Each structure stands twice: as structure tokens, then as C-alpha cells.
Amino acid sequence: MTTVSQAATDPHSWLRGQSRWSYFEIAFWVIALLPFYFFPTYLTLASQIAITALFAISVDLVLGYAGIITLGHAMFFGLGAYAAGLITKAGWGEPLTGLVFAGAFAALIGFLTSFIIVRVRHLALIMITLGLGFLTLELANAMSWLTGGADGLRGVDVWPIFGWFEFDLWGYTAYSYSLIVLFLGVVAARRIVHSAFGLSLRGVRENLTRMPAIGSPYRFHLQKIYTISAALAGVAGALLTQTTETVSLETLSFQRSADIVVMLILGGTGRLYGGIIGAIIFMVARDQLSGMNPQYWYFWIGLLLMAVILVMPNGILGGLSRLAGRRS
Amino acid sequence: MVKKIVVALAMGFGLAGGANAQETVKIGVIVPYSGPFADAGNQLDAGIELYIQQHGDEVAGKKIEIIRKDTGGPSPDVAKRLAQELVVRDGVDILAGFALTPEALGAADVATQAEKLMVVMNAATSVVTEMSPYIVRTSVTIPQVNYPFGKWAYESGVTQAYTLVADYGPGHDAEQSFARGFTEAGGEIIGADNTPVANPDFSAYVQRVRGADPEAVYIFIPGGAQPAAIGKALAERGLTPPDTKIFGQGELTHPEALESMGENALGIITTFHYTLERDDPLNNEFVEAYREANDGRSPDLFSIGGYDGMHLIYEALKETEGDTSGDALVEAAKGMSWDSPRGPMSIDPETRDVVQTVYIREVQEVDGVLQNVIIDEIPNVKDPLHGADE
Amino acid sequence: MVGNLVIVIFDGLAFGMLLFVLSVGLSVTLGLMNFVNLAHGAFAMLGGYLAIVAMRQLGLPFLAALPVAFLGAALISVLFERALFRRLYRADALNQVLFTIGLVFVAAASAAYLFGTGQQPIQLPGYLQGVVEIGGMRFGVYRMFLIVVALAITVLLVLGLDYTRFGAQVRASVDNQRAAQGLGLNVDTIFAVTFAVGSGLAGLGGALAIEMVGLDPSFGFHYLVYVLIVVSVGGLGSIAGSFVAAVVLGVCDVAGKYFVPEIGSFLIYLLLVGILFVRPQGLFGKR
């Protein structure tokens, strides 16, 4: 695309080239519309993939860009899911404000926990995120008068979007809604990644020792991105609540935290679309394999993960971009 | 994959699957085939499989086709999506399975919207059948076996008890039902503890029970590894019958748990709707056929739920003469009664919930093998919560 | 009351010892090779199933099944190490995570396929069952056995590391891999042997765990969390750390559930977060 000699003469245009929408991206969003016409019976799956992809992006912002490895992000997904469910039980079923409410709630908790998160690193960081995730899960289980406990929250009633679009059995509304929110999420995440702030996050990931030596208050940066990421995860959780009208403890589970990291690494970290691709491949593979072999499908998923790592150590997108030649 | 795309295309263009529905009845089975609850799903599936094997795959001139879907665990969102896909993609006529309550709650709306019969073959929270008029349950509810058990416990001469239940929905339900039955009859609950759902070691809780020194302890924990663990912990602390009576729901003394607990299990009294060892020709035949089909593995509550669920589907189809509309099938199911390997059972026409005999069993040694021996039966028990304002 | 306290500490100690045997191998391999082996729990599960097979199919007594579990898990793990894991020593941690999680999936599915999804009960020999009553307090024999086995393992490991030539080589490699290589140590072999011993101990732990916590195909995933907690709280590469962490977690867990059952399910995670926040490198960690 851009060559070195051009850039050397004009740093501005080189940087603009870095953040420009690529053909790959545009093609991706066009393809994302195809299920409406070609796979209408897969729309509910597509909707849940879009939701998972949004969740993966929220994790990519902290893990891929800021280098915070988390095994507890389902905490925010689940908090958003419960917030969105509980607000409908309180009598307000409007979905868009519900999303905002859930995002804000998850962001608040994200901000509070970020004070702990930015003070530890490495294994301790991973384990503290895991511990906080489990604590949230146990808390939700203990507060069954509010959350419905292990049976899940009952009586979630979401109004039609704009008072018009009902969530139908085929999933037309669900997928449209999830896809639009995912798109907005990607636009927002892109904007963050390609800002000065995004650059500082990459700095943190690349070399934490250097950051204070260039005068960076990097802990504030990390707290900020952790909060933003929590908000995004909360929105994803809220989407799941609204499109399925269910909430369960499973949204907070370690399994969900681990799965999302697996999908992200599978697709490739630090690339935004890596999480999306990972979510698509993982969930489509799971759907197809478990359809063929409901009892042992995860054997094949396991093999897939191992094979990908041996062949493409930077995830699928990393591998593809290396194949396609050098681009950063 | 290609085939699926073709099917998807065909359906997308409105050639939806009514055409061949005249020949086959498709039943979508939604259970956790994988994950921590995989055993429940697989046992339930084996029950379904055995019924089809014994009764053929043709009913009312139609072929029965099972489509299996894995939820991976108690995820209502996944269960709902699978139900939606089964309806719109696979064109199923009946939804079935549902080992876990969240699965059933997730799919209930789909049954209502799509007007399909939904046979709940396990999920044991009372409220499940109230979530859709198309739901029929062939398993059990927790209050159904524990409320009468509470009464029975008092009548058996126990005046005070301690409850120890897993800290989640079913555990709380069990605790409440038992305590209600027990206290209504005149007993007193002198202490109650909740154990974490995935608790590996019970010694601390058992030690607490011991400190309270009750006449009896009532226990509810999920099946799997925990029954044996708690049984051993009780024995280690000397909490054994007859000094301290041990009450529980049937999972506590499932065959693997008995094998692992050994004689420590002797004297434990449990309440259940299905007893493996119940000496009855129907049951003996069922158990034998089940073991033969499953490498010697014994049937459990999931197996019988699936087995009877299939019975209900077959009989309903016979009655509707192959009409698979949800309304017709639900009508046919209401009031249906039959002799199951578990004993006589029926479907309450009001609540569409199961009505059956509750068995009180005690672990005894018979011919050198530990068994749950039925010591009392309470016939025709309905779920005590339906109709009662929660 | 004092008696209760003694019993609670004893029970907690026994549970902690089980966690220790399950975890210590991972602590050493993570500290030594920087290899994030999330399949460690899968090797524990492997040991458990090997013990089951040894007892049921081969008719071995329980005590003879334990070495089978150890050796079998060690052998199979070293095959994996030589064939697959070795390629990933230089890869970044995320790749190791994904690869070994993949292996956990494969292991769980294989176990479900081979042994079914049900629990695998075992019958202990009579001399390991029952209780010993001392001063009115009842001590479970199997729990005592667990404590003895774990202490023996600890002593063997510590002696082995401190007083054998190989142990010195391992310590040198943990401290500074490059320097060890420079000194002409065969780091490759050291890795393989350490990995085998670590996984073997996990296998032994899996076999010992059956009696206490049962065994089914989700074991590898379920106990992974406990293992990671012990390893991180103890500090990487430290046998003493794992030992102390396992004791602290076991005793606090049981004591907490006994004295404050309301927070029973939170306790282990509260400890985890609290300890690591104050000491991110773990109780005995150097980094």
C-alpha cells in the first residue's frame, strides 16, 4: 500500500494511511449482510456471533492493545446482561436506553476495579481478573432474590426497537440490531485505536518500562481503557439479554471469560477484526461440529486450536496478513 | 456444509419444510451433551434412544427423527437460539430434552411463539411449566418429592433437623419444600447452611452440623462427585444413622455414589420419583435393556425422564393420529396416564405437570450390594407449588 | 471448641495437600520453562483414569495403582513435551495458552469417549477407610494418608533439588537459563525430565483426588482453576511456595466455611485477590 519512501517525505499521509478503512474491512461488512439473503435460518446464530464479536473487541482493547491479559472479562459482559434484564423488570423495556444503562453500569464497575487491575502485572494480573470474575459470579448467585440465581432471571420483557421492530423467531430483528451495534462498536473501537490514546496503549503493551520514562501517566491510560472496555463488554451482554430475553449466571462464568480469550487469540490479537474473525470461526465451527457430533465436538475444536497455533502463531488474521505480505 | 447451505437456501426462498413433514415427525432434543453437565444430557439421551429402540421409530404412520443440540451447560440464551434454529431451520415439530431449568426457561418463549409441543424431560424447578402453555413435564419437580418427604420425616419420629443444601436455585427450592413439609407437620429446623455449588470438600459444613448435634440432617446437592464426597465426610465425623438420620433427595445415593461411599451409606433415607432397584416387571425389563445398551451403566432420573418423555410423545401422536400441531399434542398429553418403569404416573390436565408416586428409600445391603430399598410410598403426588401463590 | 479447631485445621490441611500434589508440578515447569501449561489439569485427569484402569482392568490394589498413575502421566506427558510443547517454548504466552487449552478440550472429549461422562467410583482398601479417634476427635484415615504422601513428596522434592546433581542443574536453569546453557548444561534434558516429574505428580494427584473429589471428564478444566490459584499464590518455581499456598488455601477454605459459612464460596477468591494484590509475585515468588 504505502511505501517507505513516500512516508519519509510526508509523515501525515503515512499516518492517515494507517487508519484508513481498507478494502478488506469494507468487504467484511458487505459479507456480513449476506446471511439476510442466503442464510436466513442462521440469523439467530449470526446474531449471537455478532454479540460475541463485540465482546471479543472489548477484550482486544485491553488484551491486544493495552497488554492486560484478562480471564475475568465475562464479569462485565454478565453485569451488562443483568443490568439490561433488570431494567426491563423494573418496567422500562426500551432497548436502546437499556443498552446505554447496561454499558454505563459495567463501565462504573470497570472503573472501580481498574484501581486494582493497573497495580499488578503478569500472572498476578491474570489471576486477579479471574478471582474478581468468580467473586462476581458468586455474588450474583448469592443475590438470587435479585438475579434469579441459577435458574436465571425470569420475566425479561424487551419492547420492540423504536416501538416497531419485534424480536422475531427467525432472528431478523436480532441480527440487524446486533450487527448495527457491532458496527458502531467497531467504529468506536477504531476511533480509539487510531487516536493518540490508542498509540499510548500500544506503547504500554510494547514497553511498560519506557512509558514512565517518556512522562506517561500510563496507569490513567490503563484505567481509562479498562473502563471503556468494560462498557463495551456490558453493551455486548445487554445485547444478548435483549435479543434472547434471558439472563443467566452463565453470562458471568469463567467458561465465557476463557472462551472469549480463546476466540481472540485464535483470530489474532491487537487487530480488532481478529476478535471478530475468531468469534465467527469458533462459533460456526462449534455449531457445525456439535450439529454433527453433539457429544464429542470439542475434540475437533481442540484440534483446531492446536493446529492453528502450530501453523499460524499470530492467530488466523496474523497468519493471513503475513501470507498477504508485510502490512502492519 | 454444502448440504446445509442448500437446505438453508431452499428454506430462505420459502420452500419451508412442510413438504416432507407428512412422513416424518422431527423432534429437537436440547440438552447439555458437553461441559460439566454432560452426564445429565447423555443419560437423558440414552433414555430417549432406548425408548425408540424398544418401540420402533414409526408412530401413527410417521417416522420419528431426532435432532440433537448441545447447550454446553445452563445457558438459556444458547437453548433459546437452538430452539429457534430447530424451528426455523430444521422445521421440528416437537421440542424436547431440557435437562437444566435455565435451558427450559430459555426455550419456553420459542415454544409459545412457534406453537410447538415442548416436553421437559428433566428441569425440575416448579415454575417451568408455567412459562408456556405448550410445556409438558415428564420428570419431577423438587417440591413434589421434598414437601411430602418433610412430612414423612416428622411422622417417622424425627422432631428436629438441620438442612445442608447446595447454594443455588434447586438447593434453595429443596430446602424450602422440605422445611415447609417438616415444620407444617410440627418439626423444627435447628440450623441451615448453604454449600457452594461446586464444593469439593464438605468437611467444614459437616463439622458444623455435628456441632449442632441434630436428630437428622437433610441434604440436597447436585449429582456427580459431590454425593460421595459428602457421604464420606459425614461418616468421618461420625454422623451416621441411626444416631443421626440422614435425609436427602435421590441423587445423594445414586449407584456410583453408593459404590464409592461403601457401607458409610447404610441407613441414608432419600426421597425420589424413580428407584432403580424397585422390583417391578416393567422396571426390571427397563433397567436390563438400558444396561445392555449402555455398557452396563444404570439408568437414573435423567434416563427415566427421557424415556417417559418419549412415551408421552408417542402416545400423544397416536391420539392425534399424527397431527403434530402443538395445540393438538398438548391436548392429547393433558390427563394422559400410564405405567412407567418408575410406577404409575400421569399428566395433570390443569398444570401439564407430572403427577406420580413419591418413594421413600433407605440404603440397605441386599445380597452383599448396597441398594436403595423402598420403605414407603406416597401415591399421586402433585407439585405443591402450582396454584399456590409464590 | 479447641477440638473443633484442630479438626478443621486437619481437614483443611488434607485438602490443601491434595491441591499441593496437583499443583506443584505446574509451579516448577512454569518457573523453569516459562511454559504456561494449562493442560496440567488434563495430566492430572489422565493419572486418575490410569489409576481407574489399573484397578479395574488389571486388578491392581489402590496403592499399586498410584505409581501407575505417576509413571503413566509422566511418560505420556514427556511424549507430548518432546513432540509438541517444545516447539512452543519460545512462543508467547498467549499461544501457549491457546495450544494447551486446545489440548484440554481434546483430553476431555477423549475421556468422555473412552470412559463415559459419569463419575468413576473407586473402592479403597479397608486400611485407608474409616477414622482414628484421638481424644474424642475423629481423624479420617484417608486424609492422614494424603498428608503423609504430600509431606513425603515435599521432602523428596526438596532433597532432590538441594542435594542431587540434577537438582542443582534444575535450580541453575530456573535462576538463569542462558547462563545454565552457557555452562554446558543440557537444558533440553532438564526440561524434559522436570516436565515429566511435574506431570507425573499431577497424575498422582489426580489418582489421589478420586476418593475425595471424584473423577469425570470435566476434571481437567475444573481443577485447573484451583491449580492456578495455588501456583500464583505460592509464587512461580517455588516448591515451598506451592506448599505454603496450598496449606493456607486449604486451611482458610475449610476454616472459613466452618466459622463464616455465609462467605464460604467467596473465600478462596477473596484470598486470591487479596494476597496477589499485596504480593503480586506470590508468597515465595522472586519475580
Added chain:
Amino acid sequence: MPGEDIVLRTEALQKSFGSLEVARSVSIELPRGARHALIGPNGAGKTTLINLITGQIRPDSGKIFLEGRDVTQMDVAGRVRHGVTRTFQINELFPNLTPLEAVTLAVCEREDLAGQFWRPLTAQKAAIDEAFDILTQLQLADVATRPTRTLSYGQKRLMEIALALATRPKVLLLDEPAAGVPKDESAMLFSVIAALPADMSVLFIEHDMSLVFKFSSQIVVLVGGGVLLQAEPDVVRRDPRVREVYLGQAGYV
């Protein structure tokens, strides 16, 4: 030199690791525009002193003043913001950022623009221009858009300085800027240092005595954690103690 404008001053800095004293009552002064060298045998505590001044480690006792202000309690980033910046002996760069991105990042941090997550980076025109100027000044413009990890070693050493310059330091502490650089290139590196703004105070660690004598206006000699001598190059060159403990061993002069 009375009335001299002292930018950085340390007062009896003391630091021990266990029983090992790594800084022993270190008091030094750095006037504005200084070109001071910090020398001493291996283990003399040179890097430790830089770590103390920049805040990577805290002294057990003693104080650090920047333009008369006590900064002893300030963290690393805070000191950078007040004008004390260092480079590292072993490269601490951003391997996958390009030099342009890395230096722009440093400029944005200085200007408090790095927290802005809603404005595109490309809108920070002034910062980008300044970053490119710095790179041009250090002859890195040609490689400005290649990932840092692909740069030559000498270029990476220059990046160390570029990142430091982007913080607009009043005091620049260079920890062996030419470490590992071939001799011919290291002279070029020091010519860059010599060309730094006249009002910037520079303290550098360097082992090559010819470079030290050529580029420094004063030399601080550190031995066993304590200051042996702070004087002009000529004084240091003649000092018998220095010859004995340091120069003699190294075989220079």
C-alpha cells in the same frame, strides 16, 4: 563558579541493597547547559545514581532538587514532566511502533494529548511535525515509518535519544549512549549529543575515555557508590587517585 545556575542538585543520596551500599552520600550539581560525564569502574553505582535521580529507585535518605524544587518524592513520570529524562543502557524501545509513532507518542504525552481517545491521531498535527523534526535532526527520517525492531543497532541507540528529546528535558541523563556501538559510529553519536540545545544539561555515562575527555566539561568520578571527585577533565586526568582506582586498571591515558 559563583552564581552559576544549578538545574539539578543531589544532596547526600544514600541507598543500600541489603548490606551493599550502592550510593554513599552522593552530592552532585549540574549547572544549566552542563556536559558532564559520569565515570567509574564497573559496580561503582553509575546506573544506580541515574536510577535515583530519575526515580526508578528511591533513596534511603538524601534529597534531589530540580531548579531548587524538592522532587525526591515524585515518581518517574512526574520527574520527566518536570524536565528530568534519561536514556537506557540496554534499549527500552517500542519494537513494533515506528519511530514516527513512538516519538509522536512521547510528544503527545508531554503535551497531555495522549489521553484523547476521540480525536484521530492524524489530527495532532503539531505533535507529528515536532516528532518528525526530532527524527530528522537525529538522521532517522528515512526510517521513520519502519517498525523500530527492524532498525540497525546504531539507529536504535539514536531512538533512545529521540524519545528522550521528545520530552523536552532540562536535564538529560544518558546511560552509556554508545554502548555496543562500533567506535566510528559512536563518535557520530556523540556529535549529535554535542549538538543538543545549549541550555540543556547533560550527564552521560561513558567508558571510552577519549570520548569522555572530548565531550565533557566536567567529570564526576564515582567509586564504590561515593563521589571520589568532581572536576574538569584535566584535573581528573592528573588525579593520582583516579589513575589508581580507575584509569590505571583500564589502561587509558
